[in-house]
Amino acid sequence: MIDIKNLHKNFGDLEVLKGVNLKINPGEVVSILGGSGSGKSTMIRCINGLESITSGTISVDGFNVENKQDLLEVRKKCSTVFQQFDLYPHLSVLDNITLAPINVLGNSKQIAEEKGLELLKSVGLEDKTLSYPAQLSGGQKQRVGICRALAMNPDYLLLDEVTSSLDPEMTAEVLEILKNLAKQGITMISVTHEIEFAREISDRIVFLDEGKILSDLPKDQFFAVDGGRADPRIAKFLSKMSEFNEKA
């Protein structure tokens, strides 16, 4: 379980997270919605220890992210897929995927590569094994990003707007893969602007507004007229997003 308790995060004088409480149980798929600048990325970055916490606690299966030793365990349990892919440009697709399994999990090169190949096959990139990231389209890069994350056998997958840098066609191909993952029962925390995608895959929807959780509801309730949408701020966000997605 990921357990976030009274999380505060400041950047200097700017308070970005203002007491966030959130529990994510194994097997759950939770989508985080919220306007730009509401603190979604910061929250994800606090979970995998890329940002320090100002106050409050985050624990993952009992491991505390603020403890250096524990953080390693947290990072082994949580794999992140990034908005800008952030692949290692000097490594081949396969080496991008096997670097952490070999050096963190202690997998042999052969085992890591077999697993990597299998993952690449599952996302239709088996012919790109030896390509460099610069030779791939955005959608292909993100599929590699997903493989790199899955290669660690994570208990939790953290996704931060993983399709925001992609055009609609590539977005569709990446979302398709994530939908399949969600069906397979992997725990996912997904920050997204793709409302339809969130509606399809999520068990729960969390709405973040100016550093606070405005609503945390089961999916159906969130989208119900008398549920999350009853809040004018959420209603406004949803209508803005659906307008935006129609245009795209």
Next chain:
Amino acid sequence: MGYGAEGFSIYDLQLWAQGLGLTIWIFLISSILGLLIGCLIGLIRSYRVPVIGKLLMVISEFLKNSPVLVQLFLVYFGIPAIFTIDMTPGLAAIITLTGNTAAFIAVIVISSIDSIDKRQLEAARSFALSETIILRWIIFPQSLSVAMPMLVGLAINQLQVTSLISVIGVIDLTRVGDIINQRTFEPFIVWPLIGLTYFILAKTIAYVGTRLEKRFSAYRLTNEL
């Protein structure tokens, strides 16, 4: 041929070979030591080690911005005045060139590490990769690729700089030219030949450097989709 001058002899060829050997030796040893020390300074600075990092940069700025000849005199005449050591011209040459090279290498290391996209390092950390692994497998290969052209340029420049050590009496290639010239009075034969030797050395460095550069930057040169 001038009055009283002697002609060239086979002995000159031997002298030339000895000078060439010494120049290459001093160049190699000071380059390798300078590379090691420069990398260390660059890393200390890049990882923002307090105090030492700043101090090393001040020294490095001094070495970069003062004449090598002045540094050479400082080492050759200065160090024996303070410490009781037997300072030979060769040792002074190696110390000076090593320090000078290290200063330039440090700057190259810092700027090439700076040029790496930092988000991929965060990604690597998020997968629990250790800082050592990140340095070895992510930062090092990419900085090397960026640094290669600068390193080649520096090496060629430092090769020319070695000629200054002839001033304190090291019998390097330049000093050998001087010796032969004084005996033969054939400046227009001696100095072009000495110059040509440096030229060939420099071109060799450039050639090897370009080959290495291509190998290390394969990932940046491929752009087909």
